[in-house]
Every structure is written in C-alpha cells, then in structure tokens.
Amino acid sequence: MRLLRRAAALRTLATPNQEATMSTVQGKVTLLSAGPGDLDLLTLRAAKALAAADVLLVDDLANADIVTLAKHARVIRVGKRGGCKSTPQAFIQRLMQRYAKKGLHVVRVKGGDALLFGRAGEEIAALREAHIPVDIVNGVSSGFAAAAGLGISLTHRDHCQGVTFVTAHMQDHSQPDWAALAATGTTLAIYMGMSRIASLTAALLDALPANTPAAVVQNAGSHEERRLVTTLDRLADEALAAGLGSPAVILIGGAIGEAAEFAARTDDTRSLAHAA
Amino acid sequence: MRLLRRAAALRTLATPNQEATMSTVQGKVTLLSAGPGDLDLLTLRAAKALAAADVLLVDDLANADIVTLAKHARVIRVGKRGGCKSTPQAFIQRLMQRYAKKGLHVVRVKGGDALLFGRAGEEIAALREAHIPVDIVNGVSSGFAAAAGLGISLTHRDHCQGVTFVTAHMQDHSQPDWAALAATGTTLAIYMGMSRIASLTAALLDALPANTPAAVVQNAGSHEERRLVTTLDRLADEALAAGLGSPAVILIGGAIGEAAEFAARTDDTRSLAHAA
Numbered sequence: 242m243r244l245l246r247r248a249a250a251l252r253t254l255a256t257p258n259q260e261a262t263m264s265t266v267q268g269k270v271t272l273l274s275a276g277p278g279d280l281d282l283l284t285l286r287a288a289k290a291l292a293a294a295d296v297l298l299v300d301d302l303a304n305a306d307i308v309t310l311a312k313h314a315r316v317i318r319v320g321k322r323g324g325c326k327s328t329p330q331a332f333i334q335r336l337m338q339r340y341a342k343k344g345l346h347v348v349r350v351k352g353g354d355a356l357l358f359g360r361a362g363e364e365i366a367a368l369r370e371a372h373i374p375v376d377i378v379n380g381v382s383s384g385f386a387a388a389a390g391l392g393i394s395l396t397h398r399d400h401c402q403g404v405t406f407v408t409a410h411m412q413d414h415s416q417p418d419w420a421a422l423a424a425t426g427t428t429l430a431i432y433m434g435m436s437r438i439a440s441l442t443a444a445l446l447d448a449l450p451a452n453t454p455a456a457v458v459q460n461a462g463s464h465e466e467r468r469l470v471t472t473l474d475r476l477a478d479e480a481l482a483a484g485l486g487s488p489a490v491i492l493i494g495g496a497i498g499e500a501a502e503f504a505a506r507t508d509d510t511r512s513l514a515h516a517a
Numbered sequence: 518m519r520l521l522r523r524a525a526a527l528r529t530l531a532t533p534n535q536e537a538t539m540s541t542v543q544g545k546v547t548l549l550s551a552g553p554g555d556l557d558l559l560t561l562r563a564a565k566a567l568a569a570a571d572v573l574l575v576d577d578l579a580n581a582d583i584v585t586l587a588k589h590a591r592v593i594r595v596g597k598r599g600g601c602k603s604t605p606q607a608f609i610q611r612l613m614q615r616y617a618k619k620g621l622h623v624v625r626v627k628g629g630d631a632l633l634f635g636r637a638g639e640e641i642a643a644l645r646e647a648h649i650p651v652d653i654v655n656g657v658s659s660g661f662a663a664a665a666g667l668g669i670s671l672t673h674r675d676h677c678q679g680v681t682f683v684t685a686h687m688q689d690h691s692q693p694d695w696a697a698l699a700a701t702g703t704t705l706a707i708y709m710g711m712s713r714i715a716s717l718t719a720a721l722l723d724a725l726p727a728n729t730p731a732a733v734v735q736n737a738g739s740h741e742e743r744r745l746v747t748t749l750d751r752l753a754d755e756a757l758a759a760g761l762g763s764p765a766v767i768l769i770g771g772a773i774g775e776a777a778e779f780a781a782r783t784d785d786t787r788s789l790a791h792a793a
Contacts, residue, residue, distance in 0.1 A: 276560070282655060285564060286557040354657070356664045357680065362673030362775055369668075369777065377665040379558060379657040379738070381630070388632045389653040392645075396684070397638030402693050403683030404633065405703055412674045421700045427681055462655070499638055501645065 266344025270337050270368055272355045273348050274380025275303035278463025280310070282386070287378045294348035296340045298333060300359075302352025302488060304463070311348065330360060334367045341373045352488075354382040358408050358432050382406070384430035386462030387490040391470065391500040395428050400495030403427040409434035409441055416444065423448035428494035435487045439477040445493065449473055454498035459489040470502035542620025546613050546644055548631045549624050550656025551579035554739025556586070558662065563654045570624035572616045574609060576635075578628025578764060580739070587624065606636060610643045617649045628764075630658040634684050634708055658682070660706035662738030663766040667746065667776040671704050676771030679703040685710035685717055692720065699724035704770035711763045715753040721769065725749055730774035735765040746778035 271290050276282035283291075291297070291307065294314040299307065308316045319333045333349070340347045351359040355377060368375045384406055388395045395404040405425060407417055410433035422429055423445055434441055435457075442455075451474035459467045471479050473493060497503065547566050552558035559567075567573070567583065570590040575583065584592045595609045609625070616623045627635040631653060644651045660682055664671045671680040681701060683693055686709035698705055699721055710717055711733075718731075727750035735743045747755050749769060773779065 277655075279562075281562040281565065282560050284552070284558050284560055284657065286555075288561060289557065354661050356661055356670045356672075358672055359670065360674065362670035362675070362772065365668060365670065366775065375668065377668065379553075379661045379665050381560065381655040381657065382661070385630050385632055385655045385658070389655050392641060392651065392653065394632045394635070394638035394641070396632075396634055396682070398636065398688045399638070402687055403681055403698075405679055405681040405701065406672070407679030407703065408672070411678055417678050418701065421697070421702070422679075424697045425681065425694065425701060426697070427683065496638065499642065 267374065268341035268344040268346065269374040269376060270341050270347045270349060270364075271376040271378060272359075272361055272364065273350050273378045274355045275300070275307055275350050275352050276380040277353055277383040277386035277461050278304055278466070280304055280306060282381050282462055283307075283310075284378065284380060287380060290348055290376070290378055291350075293346060295345035296347045297350060298336060298347065299350045300352055303350045307350055314348065330363070334364060337364070337368065338371050338373060341368075342371075352383070354380045357382050357406060381462065383458075383461045383488070384432070384490050384492070386466075387430070387456070387458035387468075387492060390458050390461055390466050390468055391456060391492070391497070391502070393496060393499045395430065395492075395496060397496040397499050400498070401426055401428050404430055404494075404496075406430045406432065408432045409437055416441070419444040420448045428492065428496045431491040431493070433487070434491045435480070435485070435489050438480055438491065441491075442473055442477045446473060449493070453493060454495060454500070454503055456492045456497050456500065456503075457485050457489050458492070459485050459487075461490055468502065470497070470500045543650065544617035544620045544622065545650040545652060546617050546623045546625060546640075547652040547654060548635075548637050548640065549626050549654045550631045551576070551583055551626050551628050552656040553629055553659040553662035553737050554580055554742070556580055556582060558657050558738055559583075559586075560654065560656060563656060566624055566652070566654055567626075569622060571621040572623045573626060574612060574623065575626045576628055579626045583626060590624070606639070610640060613640070613644065614647050614649060617644075618647075628659070630656045633658050633682060657738065659734075659737045659764070660708070660766050660768070662742075663706070663732070663734035663744075663768060666734050666737055666742050666744055667732060667768070667773070667778070669772060669775045671706065671768075671772060673772040673775050676774070677702055677704050680706055680770075680772075682706045682708065684708045685713055692717070695720040696724045704768065704772045707767040707769070709763070710767045711756070711761070711765050714756055714767065717767075718749055718753045722749060725769070729769060730771060730776070730779055732768045732773050732776065732779075733761050733765050734768070735761045735763075737766055744778065746773070746776045 291310040297314040453473040455473045455476040457469045567586040573590040681703045729749040731749045731752040732746045
C-alpha cells in the first residue's frame with residue numbers, strides 16, 4: 242500500500258496534479274544527522290529513514306557513501322561544492338518543498354548533528370511555514386567524535402563543568418566574544434575555525450594561560466582522522482606546520498590535557514597521530 | 518577461534534591463571550554511549566559492540582532494554598539504583614578491570630554520549646593506568662534529543678553562535694557561574710538541574726531578560742518525553758506545577774523561541790506536550 246502510494250506520488254513528478262496528490266499522500270521532510278564521518282556512527286533510526294527515503298539531498302560535509310544506504314532514493318547532491326549557484330540555501334529549501342509537496346519522503350542529510358551549526362533552524366522555519374511536516378533524526382556531532390579520537394571526556398569534572406560548542410564563522414563575519422567564552426571555564430569546541438585559527442588563538446591568549454591544553458582534530462570520526470595535541474600558544478603554528486585544515490574541530494581547555502598524547506608529550510616531541 | 522578464546526577466558530573466571538590468559542587473550546573495555554532513550558537512537562557501531570560484548574555494565578540512565586541487544590553478555594546493572602554500596606564509581610571501575618584482565622570484552626553502557634557528564638574521564642584514566650585498552654563509541658546526548666523534540670536548532674544563527682552544555686551538579690556542590698555563562702550569548706543546555714531549578718533560574722534572571730525563551734524536556738528522546746516551553750521568569754514555577762522532574766534537560770536562550778509551542782503560546786495558554 243505504501244509502495245503504491247509512493248509510486249503514485251512519483252508519477253505526479255512528471256504529470257503534476259497537486260490537489261489530488263495532497264489529498265491522498267502526505268509528503269514530509271526528515272532532517273537527518275549523518276554523524277561525523279564513518280557510516281557506522283549513524284543511528285539505527287537514521288539508517289531506517291535512509292532506507293525509506295524517496296529523495297535524498299546530501300550535504301558536502303556528510304560521507305558521500307551514505308547514498309548506499311538509500312537504495313530507492315533519487316540522490317541530489319547539494320551544497321557549495323555541488324554546483325549550485327550563489328544561493329544554495331534558498332535552492333535547497335525550494336527543492337525540499339517541491340518534492341515534499343508531491344507526497345514524497347525527502348531526507349535532507351547533514352553532517353554531524355543537524356541541530357548544531359547546520360542552518361536547520363532556517364530550514365525548519367521555512368518548512369513549517371509551508372505546512373510540511375518535519376522529522377528530525379539526531380546524530381553524533383564532530384566535537385564528540387574528536388574527543389573520542391583523543392580518548393578524553395569533554396567535561397572531565399576535575400577540569401570543568403561543561404563544554405561550549407561555538408562557530409568561529411559568524412553570520413555578520415564578526416568574531417565571537419572569546420573573552421566571554423573563556424570566562425565560563427568550560428571546554429571550548431570550536432567549529433569552522435581553521436581559516437582564522439591564528440586570530441582566535443591570539444584572542445583566547447588574552448584570557449587563558451599560554452599552556453592551556455589545546456587540540457585540533459581534522460576529519461574527526463572518519464578513517465582520515467588526524468589529531469594534533471599541544472598548548473594554546475603553539476596551536477596555530479603547529480596546525481599550520483602539520484598542514485591541518487577544514488573540516489576540523491579545535492578543542493581548548495583543561496580537559497584536553499587528559500589526552501594520552503598530551504601526557505606523553507615533551508617540549509621536543511609533538512604528537513600528530515593518524516587514526517589506526 | 519574467537520569463541521574458543523572467549524570460552525577459555527570465561528573459564529579463567531573460575532580457575533584463574535592470569536599469566537596464561539594475559540599472554541593469549543587481550544581484554545578491553547568499550548565505553549558505549551546508549552543515547553537518550555529509544556534504542557533506535559543508538560549508533561550502528563554501538564549495536565555491533567553490544568552484540569560482541571562478553572560483559573555488560575549498565576548505567577541507571579540507559580534504557581534498560583538495551584540488554585536485548587547484547588545476547589551473549591553477562592549483564593551487571595550498576596549505579597546508585599543498582600544496589601551498590603556508597604562507592605559505586607570505584608566498584609564499577611574494579612569490575613571493568615577485573616573482567617577485562619580476564620581477556621573479556623567489557624562494554625560499559627552510559628546514557629547519552631559517554632563523553633559528556635558521564636565520569637568517563639575518570640574511568641579512562643583508571644583503565645589507562647591499568648594498561649587496559651579502551652574504545653569509545655559516541656552517541657546522541659539528551660540535549661540534542663531535547664532540541665529535536667522541540668523541533669528547533671540549538672544554534673539558530675539569528676539568535677546565537679553556539680550552545681553551552683553545563684551541569685548544575687558540581688563536584689564541590691557549588692553553583693556554576695551563571696552570569697559568565699549568560700554573558701556568552703550561547704544557548705544554555707543545563708543537565709542535572711531539576712533539583713535546583715528555582716535557584717538557577719533566579720541566578721540567570723540577574724543576567725538575562727525575564728522573557729528569555731526557556732524549556733524543560735524530561736526523558737528527551739524516549740517515548741515518555743514531556744516538554745514545557747515558556748519564559749525564564751516562569752520556568753521554575755511552571756515546571757513544578759507540571760510535575761516535571763529528572764532526568765531532564767533545561768534549555769534557555771533565544772533559539773528556544775523558535776519552538777512551535779513557544780510561537781503558539783499566549784499569556785493564557787501554556788504548552789505541556791507529551792510526545793506522540
């Protein structure tokens with residue numbers, strides 16, 4: 242029955258009859274968190290949603306192999322590297338709505354957890370305005386995978402009472418208030434910070450000791466994961482020297498000092514580990 | 518071959534021969550994130566680790582049905598409700614080490630993500646000191662599930678540049694620096710705060726407007742999920758009136774105002790939704 246309805250909905254892509262479609266088939270959009278990289282970090286619920294998808298809109302940051310889990314879906318790659326024009330966000334929102342209004346199950350795949358720095362807020366608002374049901378499937382954000390790669394808790398209670406996830410890439414191109422963030426005493430997990438790592442570490446050094454433990458984890462949670470563990474004052478130079486770049490998470494705070502690499506490190510040896 | 522080795526290891530529980538065991542079988546501990554509630558929010562990697570577990574140590578906060586995914590494991594329930602004496606943490610650490618040293622695969626199950634407020638830091642340090650290999654399997658933390666339940670991004674970019682996960686339950690029984698946390702402008706996701714919701718909202722009201730959007734999500738990500746969406750000045754009273762209690766996440770900040778319940782709310786109606 243479900244397959245019949247879906248087949249009917251797919252036919253309407255070619256011969257649109259919106260009123261009939263809307264009355265018999267209710268489309269929807271699932272905002273799906275693809276996790277940080279390796280496909281086995283998807284949730285069971287995400288795998289089910291992918292298997293049931295009619296249309297897949299796949300983000301740059303998600304593992305490209307995720308399409309293998311969506312056997313029946315038409316796959317559309319979106320995002321800045323996907324060949325879209327200058328307004329990819331508006332384009333993606335139009336695509337989601339168009340297919341959902343045909344009665345199809347649209348799965349919008351986002352890297353990490355969809356609810357952290359993914360512009361999900363704007364997508365949810367637009368879908369709600371268009372009266373299209375939205376499901377959200379959570380996942381593992383790359384900051385958690387970075388901590389797992391380092392073998393540390395984000396919030397070791399000897400060091401801090403929490404963790405702040407912050408993006409260095411702000412809507413108005415300003416910088417976050419690094420002094421205020423440092424004043425919380427929480428571990429800082431900085432996303433999208435690699436292009437301004439020198440300026441952000443300089444700003445943090447006004448508020449935090451030079452020897453504050455610090456790390457960069459590139460491609461956290463994937464087979465290409467690379468890790469650098471050092472101190473705040475050396476972080477930018479060493480990340481540059483090691484050729485680390487986006488996508489990466491920068492971690493700063495006492496809890497990072499629990500990393501085995503940090504404990505083992507001396508002034509003459511630096512740790513740049515590739516995941517096994 | 519693997520089964521034979523495991524059988525040999527299990528025999529040594531009764532007739533210990535530690536040298537022989539250590540030379541042929543390498544035990545390990547997996548710190549496994551059980552996610553916020555429903556079992557399908559486990560990752561695929563977590564499901565695989567559970568299926569391969571010899572011994573399962575299950576936390577209070579994890580879904581009790583998780584044992585159904587660990588068919589071959591001896592299950593040990595740990596935690597304060599599990600009948601342990603006054604030092605459950607030390608007891609748990611001894612158990613993990615004892616079984617791992619027998620060559621067994623010990624899976625330590627923690628609610629949410631193991632690396633956030635789970636005392637994983639101490640467990641990892643103790644296992645490392647004992648030269649026992651540790652794996653970490655990430656999962657979905659309840660703060661993300663709470664946002665999914667509310668249908669919001671944690672970091673809608675019109676409202677904030679990040680989110681801070683903080684525990685209200687500190688090691689030395691003091692309060693976090695609520696003024697410093699509020700000054701970041703990030704969404705606050707407060708764990709273990711229900712027993713002091715009146716004092717923490719009072720402290721936050723010194724730094725944030727009374728009409729700051731605020732929510733409580735109890736049992737986030739499970740079939741028993743309950744949600745309250747209101748403003749900071751009313752949060753404590755309304756949570757009490759609604760009978761909301763632990764385990765719950767308290768969310769505070771502009772981004773929470775994107776919740777449909779908040780938008781729909783007037784001064785005369787309050788939203789307390791049960792999950793479908």
